[in-house]
Amino acid sequence: MTGIPTALIAGSGALPAHLARAMEAAGTPFLIAQVEGYEMAGAWHWPVETFALERLALLFDLLHARGMQRVVLAGTVHRPRLEPERIDPRTAQMLPRILPLLAQGDDGALRAVIALFEEDGFEVVGADAVAPGLQPPPGVPTAAQPSEADRRDAARAAAIVVALGASDLGQGAVVAQGLCLAVETLPGTDAMLAWVADVAGACRPDPKGAKGVLCKAPKPGQDRRVDLPAIGPATVEAAYRAGLAGIAVEAGGVLVLEPEETLARADALGLFLWVREP
Known part of the structure; x- marks a missing residue:
């Protein structure tokens, strides 16, 4: 396979499957990480890892272990209601930065998520980087x-x-x-x-x-x-x-x-x- 190993962070809707098909056709190694509580359409023939937002640090560990270098976020995820009892210690350290931005609206929440992925060493790219034909x-x-x-x-x-x-x-x-x-x-x-x-x-x-x-x-x-x-x-x-x-x-x-x-x-x-x- 060729291309930069890419993690597809998937919410609900049709877009994640379109991006997965584009990466598959291009020979790009990829992993699908599905946000818990949301379901992407058309994912039946790819393995999918499900993660909880309360354990975001554990997702980072998984992506590094699988050799992922890039991240593309696709699909619908509404602002979450976090369950405190599920938060792992490392993710808890992120919350003082995340929670104020969640209150600022969708754009603020997305900026916070992008920053966290980048600080953990991942390149965050847009859908056009993996499926320019769209x-x-x-x-x-x-x-x-x-x-x-x-x-x-x-x-x-x-x-x-x-x-x-x-x-x-x-x-x-x-x-x-x-x-x-x-x-x-x-x-x-x-x-x-x-x-x-x-x-x-x-x-x-x-x-x-x-x-x-x-x-x-x-x-x-x-x-x-x-x-x-x-x-x-x-x-x-x-x-x-x-x-x-x-x-x-x-x-x-x-x-x-x-x-x-x-x-x-x-x-x-x-x-x-x-x-x-x-």
């Missing part, structure tokens, strides 16, 4: 193209996402005819689009006007090695059910899972995908 180049690769109204809606949605990110909230928004129909919060993109499909359709002033755009982008100042927003075929289908014209994602800041299938679904449903320069 970030498409700027442009509109779909048959459908955004109209001028769609472009205005995308710009408005992008500005809203910037405002959300400044408050450490979500990474997505839906705008139609200049009106914000929904913003992404803790339940995520799928829940936001389901709400738009069920409720927000009647909010469009002109039933024959612009259908609306989903915009996804990272938070301003976000460490792009972790928690990048992602879309995939399911996002395209949810946007279609929500009656939208298409999806705009920030170039270099959003992962497109199963890119070929995502584009195929968009073309089949008549939606555009715009990889938009910020």
Whole structure:
């Protein structure tokens, strides 16, 4: 095998399996360490080590023993509620640094975790380092193209996402005819689009006007090695059910899972995908 031995620290969702497949195809030695209480999708044919956040120091020992040199964090993990009785002595020494940052929000918690891995000698890399094909180049690769109204809606949605990110909230928004129909919060993109499909359709002033755009982008100042927003075929289908014209994602800041299938679904449903320069 070739490449730098890499530990995949996995939360829930589809992204960890995509990264594991990319490393497997590239011949990169890797180990999957699954956060206890979360389950990555599609991990059935790889061995998985499960670890508790209360015993993070023991995870570091395991990764060193297995020869891991890099770490990539992927998947969803909500801010944990730690159980004091499970904390080992070495992890307990880390807590005075971790706990204040956990209270600062998701970005603070992620920065704390990255720092701990780096101080223990691991290089922390982003998803693009192990699966560069998940970030498409700027442009509109779909048959459908955004109209001028769609472009205005995308710009408005992008500005809203910037405002959300400044408050450490979500990474997505839906705008139609200049009106914000929904913003992404803790339940995520799928829940936001389901709400738009069920409720927000009647909010469009002109039933024959612009259908609306989903915009996804990272938070301003976000460490792009972790928690990048992602879309995939399911996002395209949810946007279609929500009656939208298409999806705009920030170039270099959003992962497109199963890119070929995502584009195929968009073309089949008549939606555009715009990889938009910020």
